[in-house]
Amino acid sequence: MSTTISKNLQNYLKKIESQSSKVPVDGYFHIDHVIDAFSKGEQYGVEKALEEFKENFVRATTQMFLYGNDFIKNLTEKGYSVSDYYINPFDFKFMVTTPVENTFNEDFIYAFYETSCFYEEKFKSEFNISMRILFIQDVELNESELKINGFINL
Secondary structure, eight states: OHHHHHHHHHHHHHHHHSSOTTSOBTTBOOHHHHHHHHHHHHHHHHHHHHHHHHHHHHHHHHHHHHHHHHHHHHHHHTTOOOOEEEEETTTTEEEEEEOHHHHTOHHHHHHHHHHHHHHHHHHHHHHSOOOEEEEEESTTOOHHHHHHTTOEEO
16 A cells, blocks of 8 residues: 555655646745745735834824823813923824923822823823823923933924
8 A cells, every 4th residue: 555655645746746837736836936935925024014013103103292282281270380392203192391380289299190181091091001191390400411311302
């Protein structure tokens, strides 16, 4: 029986050896086509993944900026002043600068964290990325250190 299988295998190999490697033979492709398909798939897969990453990053960064603006508007409607703001688009951080008086005002701190938690949770549910909203006093602010830490003043 093994000689029959061996002869059948040899006959099959002779048959496919003479056929072109550019067409499937009995449902099988030549190894060159498999390698070519894999490498093209890998190349286009990487390009598509990079494109999707860029698109998601731009969407998330834009939404972080918009939520930050809504956050500032919400605080000013409650009567608190905001001097300026900075964003770190790579760490998804939004930082507002505020007068020193606010940093000691318990009502401001409560309103700040209540409002920031709302926007942070909303952002997390949309993008599955953590966003942080921070505040710092506007006195003796070292902008060069903020730039080193990735913050941009808009």
